[in-house]
Amino acid sequence: MLIALAGMNLIIGFYLGKADDKREESRRRLNEITSLSEDLVISSQWATRFARAYVATKDPKKLDMYNELDDILEGKLARPENYGLEYWDLVSAGFIPPPDAKKTGKGPLEDQFLKLDITVEEFNQLKKAKALYVKVSTTERIAMHAVRGEFDDGTGAFAKKSKPDMAMAERLLYGNSYSEENGKLSKAVFDFNRMIRNRYKAVLEDEELHTAELVGMNTYLALGLFSIVIASVFYLQLRFVKRTSRLVAAVQSISNGDLATKTNITGQDEIGQIAGAIEAMASNLSAAFVSLEDKVKISEMTAAELNNERVRSEKLLHNILPATIAQRLQGGEEVIAEVYPEVTVFFSDIVGFTDLSAQLGPHETVNLLNAIFEKFDELVEAHGVEKIKTIGDSYMVVGGVPNRDPLHCQHVAEFALDAMSFIQEFPAHSPFPIEMRMGIHTGTVAAGVLGKKKFSYDLWGDVVNVASRFESTSLANKIHVSEAVKVRLNDDFVFLDAGTVELKGKGSAASFYLLGRKKEFPAVIEFKKH
Known part of the structure; x- marks a missing residue:
């Protein structure tokens, strides 16, 4: 029975490791998905600034950065390290170099999301956001071509030449329709992130519950094994007083929390086997407690990350709207x-x-x-x-x-x-x-x-x-x-x-x-x- 219980203890330890790997994979996917969805927000906000800046100044650097921004989103250019809302400010200020044109990206945004196993509902919401981005981007490109005197010839190409139309460009980039489409795009990305966070919150909670169940089973098995060992020790003490006295001392030390205790008992008889089982039990308990502490730390980190995502979403909303208005929108x-x-x-x-x-x-x-x-x-x-x-x-x-x-x-x-x-x-x-x-x-x-x-x-x-x-x-x-x-x-x-x-x-x-x-x-x- 002792060997069976010890074996079950080892098996549960193995599944604890598997559960930990699964939770790590879920957290990694959540981080990758939210990071990719932030690229839409970054592209939307900076595309507006670059397009308006180009219309106002005709600075070719603004057009280059606009195209680089679009290529990163479409996966034609590699996503720079630490890519975020502040990235283009640092590039514009000359603190960091622009994206490396020699590094190719991972392909279209939709393909990257599909590799991360998003749901059909989430993919449809992503397509909605991407369609809004394309619509806004089309308006921006029409405006930037207009200030160069280039207009759509009916085929989608800007081959028609005429007098530059600054008024048209400003009307397109500062009109209510453009602002409404940008607002719809921000809302679509916000809804997509909320769907992802809600789904992964449930997934992580289920995996955490599963881990807790395994830890509980492991604890009960260890307690059962420990109880059998104690009973065996008292029985064998009557027959083998000298060796059992050392065994008892080791068990007492383990019960006081010193899981590194060694029995220093050898032999192939019953006492030797019990001593080996006790040391194995102590080692498994030590590993289980270490694993449990790691799980607690990971759970705290996951909760903090989810809270940071919520704060980031609320901050984005409050940057656009007054606080009381943002609260009313969040209220439904x-x-x-x-x-x-x-x-x-x-x-x-x-x-x-x-x-x-x-x-x-x-x-x-x-x-x-x-x-x-x-x-x-x-x-x-x-x-x-x-x-x-x-x-x-x-x-x-x-x-x-x-x-x-x-x-x-x-x-x-x-x-x-x-x-x-x-x-x-x-x-x-x-x-x-x-x-x-x-x-x-x-x-x-x-x-x-x-x-x-x-x-x-x-x-x-x-x-x-x-x-x-x-x-x-x-x-x-x-x-x-x-x-x-x-x-x-x-x-x-x-x-x-x-x-x-x-x-x-x-x-x-x-x-x-x-x-x-x-x-x-x-x-x-x-x-x-x-």
């Missing part, structure tokens, strides 16, 4: 659109940005915008307003959306004054003078996630257009505001009458320049007026 809402009767909209842009960017070059231009917009982002958070988007050098902010705020106008004004103070001090850190126009207007807007599943939060309504007009008609380093803003802030802020201004498409309107807070020293206010 599919259509989010609301009317806000009282909000304040802010626009700004850099004076002479086109000429400035030509002097700086693309890399320094990006560094400049990052330095300015990072500070603006800090001020947005400090004043409790919401950043809607940036378009080139333009920065759009709203107060009172999506969280309704009775002091929306005051908060936007505070933000604008602090932002202008920063801009006026910024030239000290820049080789070129930086000036900015700002415009503010108050009124009613509609806000929400456009389309059925659009992942882009935006505002629409007349107040948005009017705020933009006030910005475009402002003087440099001035905050140009409407009469509606002045009425709401007149008690706490100082304004300078700017007379009547003609707003494109809106006619004439009274306008003012926001100078500062009334709590500032009068001499400072007078200085700002001049």
Whole structure:
């Protein structure tokens, strides 16, 4: 019986090793699938940036990186090591080399996924995401050909030559349809990742349960073997006192946790066999405990990885939408659109940005915008307003959306004054003078996630257009505001009458320049007026 129990103990140890290998394989497949699905997100986000950058600058490097990005996704180029969202930033900055054109990839994305045994439902979701990517990519390529004066001749080739159409390219890359398709693509990839994580979570839980069952069986067998050994020892002690005394001492040492104990008993009789069985049992128990500790560590690592995947998905969603809107989408809402009767909209842009960017070059231009917009982002958070988007050098902010705020106008004004103070001090850190126009207007807007599943939060309504007009008609380093803003802030802020201004498409309107807070020293206010 002792030999049978010891044999079963060894067999269970063998199956424990098999279970561990199976769990490792599941974790590897999960990592490979999620890594490949992230390539779609990386390609979607960076393709948009490269296409828009090429349309704006005609920089051939942007087109080269766009094509390399597409070749990596299609498996024509090898996927670079540590490929992630930050990879192309590092390439653009010159910190790492571009992808090696001599290294061939692993083939089309669909073929790579099929080798990883995804389900039919998951493959259909992947095909949906890939089809959306192709649709978005087609729009981007049409736009990039348009700025070179190349158009579809009806065969799918861009052999038709004409005058470059910049307006068409911008309309394609900045229109609602393009944004909606990008939003649908992000949602499709998000749903695919969720399906994969849910399936593998169940698989890993089943495998963990199976491992726990094997460990439990192994423990019970060891306890049974241990009990038989103890009984045998007491029986044999009556017949072989001297040898059994050492055997008992060894068993006691093992029971106290010292699984490395040796009996130092030899011979082919019953006591010698028992001594060998005890040592084998102790060795198996030691191996089982080590294996159990490894399984616990692996389980903790798997749980941490699943949590990291969840945090990464939520971070991607929160980068696109305000936190409250993202939570509502995650809660199951599919259509989010609301009317806000009282909000304040802010626009700004850099004076002479086109000429400035030509002097700086693309890399320094990006560094400049990052330095300015990072500070603006800090001020947005400090004043409790919401950043809607940036378009080139333009920065759009709203107060009172999506969280309704009775002091929306005051908060936007505070933000604008602090932002202008920063801009006026910024030239000290820049080789070129930086000036900015700002415009503010108050009124009613509609806000929400456009389309059925659009992942882009935006505002629409007349107040948005009017705020933009006030910005475009402002003087440099001035905050140009409407009469509606002045009425709401007149008690706490100082304004300078700017007379009547003609707003494109809106006619004439009274306008003012926001100078500062009334709590500032009068001499400072007078200085700002001049």
